[in-house]
Amino acid sequence: MRPNSFTSRSLSAAFPSVFRTSRAERSGSPHRPPMAYTATPLPPVVDAFLLAPGEVQLRWSICADTTPQGFFVEWQDTTARAPDAWYPYAAVPASSAMAYAFNLHDMPPGRFRFRVGMRTALGRSISAPVDVRVSARPPGWVTMLRECTLEGQPQISVGVEYEQTVHLALYNRHQRLVATPAPVRVPPGIATMLPLTLHDLPAGDYTLVVRGEGWQQTIGIAHSLPSPDTASKAC
Numbered sequence: 001m002r003p004n005s006f007t008s009r010s011l012s013a014a015f016p017s018v019f020r021t022s023r024a025e026r027s028g029s030p031h032r033p034p035m036a037y038t039a040t041p042l043p044p045v046v047d048a049f050l051l052a053p054g055e056v057q058l059r060w061s062i063c064a065d066t067t068p069q070g071f072f073v074e075w076q077d078t079t080a081r082a083p084d085a086w087y088p089y090a091a092v093p094a095s096s097a098m099a100y101a102f103n104l105h106d107m108p109p110g111r112f113r114f115r116v117g118m119r120t121a122l123g124r125s126i127s128a129p130v131d132v133r134v135s136a137r138p139p140g141w142v143t144m145l146r147e148c149t150l151e152g153q154p155q156i157s158v159g160v161e162y163e164q165t166v167h168l169a170l171y172n173r174h175q176r177l178v179a180t181p182a183p184v185r186v187p188p189g190i191a192t193m194l195p196l197t198l199h200d201l202p203a204g205d206y207t208l209v210v211r212g213e214g215w216q217q218t219i220g221i222a223h224s225l226p227s228p229d230t231a232s233k234a235c
Helices: 008-014 023-027
Strands: 045-052 055-061 070-077 087-092 099-103 110-120 123-126 130-134 140-146 155-160 164-171 177-179 184-186 204-211 216-223
Touching: 055 110, 087 099, 140 204, 140 216, 155 164, 155 184
Parallel strands: none
Antiparallel strands: 045 055, 055 099, 070 087, 070 110, 110 123, 110 130, 140 155, 164 177, 164 184, 164 204, 204 216
């Protein structure tokens, strides 16, 4: 035999624990129970992530063969000292729609991540995260709900972070002041309708200036007079 060459007998003598076979193995019969496999449920898939003004709509879907016991939404602050930590945000029952809307007004400015988890009889599975950037919000904001030109009274709401007095000024297209409605005391966290009417004003384009404490916002209004055919119709 050449130097540094090995035979099966020499290898068996050198490594008896490796090459030792049992009687069951030599006879072809199994000597250990089969390995048990556990099926992991497929994670939810986020198929819609809509950012409305100050609101996020999270929607997801699951495999048709999956029977969920419930869902949960988690969030992560990537700018925090522990950027890898996930925190519970909300629990969603399995019987409800696979969607959840949450408000970003309660969150500080920064970059956040959200994900959806699912609980089943086989365990938990978690979707891939989605990123959201929360910017600093001004102390107040104005939203046009309905620009009702026929009734002459548009529906405009104002929201504020803290209670304050909001002042209104209406200008025509020549930038002339045409109306100054009474100031409005607005509580925080509640959308307050602004007392604005255009009944006595001619048709045209107007600009409403809403001024609060440390902030100001303008919004355009197109006002038209009702025709005889549409005078009885609502906007």
